[in-house]
Amino acid sequence: MDMSSIISLLQTSLELGLVSSLTVLALFLSYTMLNVCDLSTDGCFTLGAAVGAVVALSGHPFLSIPAAMAAGMLSGLITGVLQTKMGIDSLLSGIIVNTALYSINIAVMGNSSLLNLNKTETIFTMLKSAFAGTAFAASYKTVIVLIAVAVVVVFLTLFLGTRLGLAIRATGNNPDMVRSSSINPVFTTLVGLCVANAFTALSGCMLGQLQKSVNIDIGTGMVTMALASLLIGRAFMGKGPVSVRAVGAVVGAIIFRIVYAIALRFNMPAFMLKLVSSIIVIIAISGPYIKTQIPVIKRRMSAGKGRVE
Amino acid sequence: MLVIDKITKTFNPGTINEKKALKGLSLTVNDADFITIIGANGAGKSTLFNAIRGKFLTDSGRIVLDGKDITLLPDYVRAKNIGMLFQDPMLGSAPGMTIEENLALAAGHGGWLSRISNADRKLFREKLSLLDMGLEDRMNHPVGLLSGGQRQALTLMMATINKPQLLLLDEHTAALDPATAEKVLKLTADIVAEEKITCLMVTHNMQSALDLGNRTIMMDSGNVIYDVSGEERKALTVPDLLEKFKEQAGRMLDNDRMLLGN
Numbered sequence: 001m002d003m004s005s006i007i008s009l010l011q012t013s014l015e016l017g018l019v020s021s022l023t024v025l026a027l028f029l030s031y032t033m034l035n036v037c038d039l040s041t042d043g044c045f046t047l048g049a050a051v052g053a054v055v056a057l058s059g060h061p062f063l064s065i066p067a068a069m070a071a072g073m074l075s076g077l078i079t080g081v082l083q084t085k086m087g088i089d090s091l092l093s094g095i096i097v098n099t100a101l102y103s104i105n106i107a108v109m110g111n112s113s114l115l116n117l118n119k120t121e122t123i124f125t126m127l128k129s130a131f132a133g134t135a136f137a138a139s140y141k142t143v144i145v146l147i148a149v150a151v152v153v154v155f156l157t158l159f160l161g162t163r164l165g166l167a168i169r170a171t172g173n174n175p176d177m178v179r180s181s182s183i184n185p186v187f188t189t190l191v192g193l194c195v196a197n198a199f200t201a202l203s204g205c206m207l208g209q210l211q212k213s214v215n216i217d218i219g220t221g222m223v224t225m226a227l228a229s230l231l232i233g234r235a236f237m238g239k240g241p242v243s244v245r246a247v248g249a250v251v252g253a254i255i256f257r258i259v260y261a262i263a264l265r266f267n268m269p270a271f272m273l274k275l276v277s278s279i280i281v282i283i284a285i286s287g288p289y290i291k292t293q294i295p296v297i298k299r300r301m302s303a304g305k306g307r308v309e
Numbered sequence: 310m311l312v313i314d315k316i317t318k319t320f321n322p323g324t325i326n327e328k329k330a331l332k333g334l335s336l337t338v339n340d341a342d343f344i345t346i347i348g349a350n351g352a353g354k355s356t357l358f359n360a361i362r363g364k365f366l367t368d369s370g371r372i373v374l375d376g377k378d379i380t381l382l383p384d385y386v387r388a389k390n391i392g393m394l395f396q397d398p399m400l401g402s403a404p405g406m407t408i409e410e411n412l413a414l415a416a417g418h419g420g421w422l423s424r425i426s427n428a429d430r431k432l433f434r435e436k437l438s439l440l441d442m443g444l445e446d447r448m449n450h451p452v453g454l455l456s457g458g459q460r461q462a463l464t465l466m467m468a469t470i471n472k473p474q475l476l477l478l479d480e481h482t483a484a485l486d487p488a489t490a491e492k493v494l495k496l497t498a499d500i501v502a503e504e505k506i507t508c509l510m511v512t513h514n515m516q517s518a519l520d521l522g523n524r525t526i527m528m529d530s531g532n533v534i535y536d537v538s539g540e541e542r543k544a545l546t547v548p549d550l551l552e553k554f555k556e557q558a559g560r561m562l563d564n565d566r567m568l569l570g571n
Contacts, residue, residue: 164421166410173403180401180468181414182389 011142013261017254018145019210022203023226024233025152028249030196031230033160034189035172039094040079041200041226043101045219048072048201049208050108053115056209061121064205072201075101076193084186105216113216115208122209145206149250152199157243159195168192221274228277229253231284256280311338311475311507316360316370318531330356331367332531338475341505343522345512347550349562352528354511358477361509363387375474392468394461394481401464404453408444408463409433411452415467436466440496458489462496469500476501478510494521515547525550529558 023045030038048068055064075097082093109115124141131140159165170178171188178185200222208214233252237244260273268276318331330353338344348354360367363384372380379387394401402411412433413425430448437445440462444455452460461481468476478497482490498521501508512518518525524538527550534557537545554562 161424162422163413163417163419163424166406166414169406169410170403170414173405174400176400177403177411178414179385180388180393181417182385183414183417184383184385 009261009265010258011139013257014254015142015145015210016207017229017257018142018149018250019203019207020222020225020229020257021149021250021253022152022206023200023222024229024249024253025149025156025246026196026199026203027223027226027230028246029156029160029168029192029199031227032234032245033169033172034192034196036083036090036189036193037094038076038079038193038196039091039223040075040097040101040197041094041223042219042221043098043105044072044075044197044200045204045207045222046105046214046216047075047101047108047219048204049214049218050105050115050204051201052205053117053120053208053214054108054110056117056122057115057120059121061123061126061209064209065123065202068201068205069198072197072199072204073194075201076195076197077190079197080190080193084189102216109214109216115214117209117212117214120212122212123206124209141210145210148202148206152202153243153246153250156246160242164188164191221277224274224281225256225277226253228280228284229256231281232256235284310340310375311336311361312371312373313337313357313361314371314373316367316372318356318360318365318367330531331360333370334532336526336533336536338507338509340507342524343501343508343510344524344526345510345518345522346526346528347512347515347518348528349554349558351530353531354528355479356531357528358393358479358509358511361387361475362391362393362477390474391477392473392475393477394464394468394479396480396483398457398461398464398484401467402452402460405451407449407451408437408455409448411463412436412467412470416470436470437463439500440466456489458485458493461485461493465493465497465500469504469506472504472506474507476506476508478508480511480513483513515550519545519547519550527554527557529554534558 023041027038027041030036048071051071052064052068055061055067079093079097082088082096083090086093088096106113124144127144128140131137131143136143160169167178167181167183167188168191170181171185171192175185178188203222204219208218229252230249231252232255233248233250234245236251236255237248239245256277260276263272263276264270313334313336315333315335316331317329317333320326320328320330334353334357346354346357359365361372363379363382363386366381370380371378374387374390403414406414409425409430413429416429416432418429419426433448434445437448440459442459442462444459444463452463455463465481481497482493485493494517497510500506508522510522512521519542523542524536525542525545526533526537527535535553551562
């Protein structure tokens with residue numbers, strides 16, 4: 001493999017890693033901070049991609065970003081209302097919304113399961129000229145995504161330091177304490193899910209425009225891939241202030257993509273991606289638990305050997 | 310002033326596990342009263358507290374705090390004026406967040422998007438130094454690293470950082486080792502006296518029930534059976550209390566954590 005193909009492989013991994021890191025940051029807020037495993041992530045990602053593509057196709061590429069994020073927020077609001085106001089378990093409400101979004105996404109895409117953006121102006125084609133002649137002319141897509149990620153990381157860091165942000169973190173940590181601080185945990189859960197889903201939809205919107213096509217399956221497995229990235233990031237930069245942990249989430253997403261790209265080079269078929277991400281999540285979550293069980297298992301085994309008759 | 314007017318609460322009504330936890334209980338708590346509450350297991354002491362703070366709605370009756378009917382308000386709204394400490398020191402604070410962040414949430418200064426200000430930090434330092442546990446130098450440590458006694462002292466600070474109209478203490482030192490328990494109890498008494506906070510405290514320690522506060526009530530099977538204050542209370546001893554219980558309830562006082570003296 002020559003140098004230029006390695007660089008292009010790294011650049012593609014970086015691009016895709018950065019785009020998906022927006023979803024990872026969404027889960028950083030909902031899963032790590034709010035302690036809600038939001039299973040509507042896949043559908044919301046597709047929703048962002050679909051809404052973004054439709055708005056771009058109608059001739060408003062810049063409007064596609066806020067439109068997608070607003071759609072994501074609405075989806076997050078519904079997931080949140082189901083679990084806080086209507087007595088539906090949080091995992092189940094995510095699954096229900098995810099299923100409903102499948103129909104909604106096809107409707108948004110005009111009764112089609114595929115939208116083609118090849119001849120459409122996207123945020124990337126619009127901004128390409130802005131980078132023409134600069135050092136970033138060749139990697140303008142990466143730079144655009146990087147800017148979006150940087151904005152989201154800075155926003156999250158600032159947001160989680162506000163009183164509202166602290167209340168969201170406390171809701172995931174000790175909801176009783178939130179109530180004793182005279183804050184309604186229903187409110188903090190709703191805000192947290194709205195913000196998180198806005199980022200998930202932004203992530204989908206950017207991926208659709210980057211790939212110049214949106215397929216109804218574009219979001220399938222995103223929640224597991226994002227969780228895997230989140231947990232990889234936590235392993236490297238899981239301690240310290242919120243800013244470091246948010247950057248860790250982004251780094252995790254990039255590492256995940258690079259490892260995946262390398263595996264592809266070694267002839268791993270592309271369809272294995274979702275299996276790999278599932279295995280990473282299993283190892284990352286069950287690893288610490290199994291570690292605590294090892295001494296018990298060891299004792300039982302040695303006790304068996306030295307049995308007194 | 311807290312007025313509790315004939316509140317009732319039945320758990321699991323109509324089932325084999327039906328439990329009438331509060332049976333038309335009435336109680337008037339005057340401003341700056343510090344009432345200690347004693348009673349047997351299942352007397353309804355914790356249920357009374359949970360009714361006051363709104364963990365559940367009572368089946369009937371009214372609860373009025375400082376002239377405002379709070380009977381139907383949700384718990385987080387009542388929490389603005391009611392502070393509570395539980396027996397379990399882990400319940401009152403968020404372990405994954407720093408001491409400073411916990412205090413900031415409890416203080417609730419500023420709008421939703423405001424950040425912890427230097428004035429807040431200064432206030433927190435001052436308040437924490439009153440605890441004399443060195444916590445003022447550990448404001449950026451996660452609360453999960455603190456000992457039970459430190460966490461309970463911090464929770465006390467959080468509950469009183471804005472003067473509550475009512476402070477509920479549900480055996481809040483029972484899970485601490487004796488030396489720490491004494492320290493937290495003294496801090497509680499100091500803060501309550503200093504701020505003139507109206508306070509209800511459940512205790513299983515008969516001696517501290519008589520030593521602390523200005524009034525003692527005894528509960529049994531969902532009601533107040535004895536209410537004593539003033540000169541009569543000053544003359545009371547622990548054996549008197551036990552005798553009173555036997556007189557009113559018609560049986561011996563049994564509480565698996567009851568301490569008769571020090």
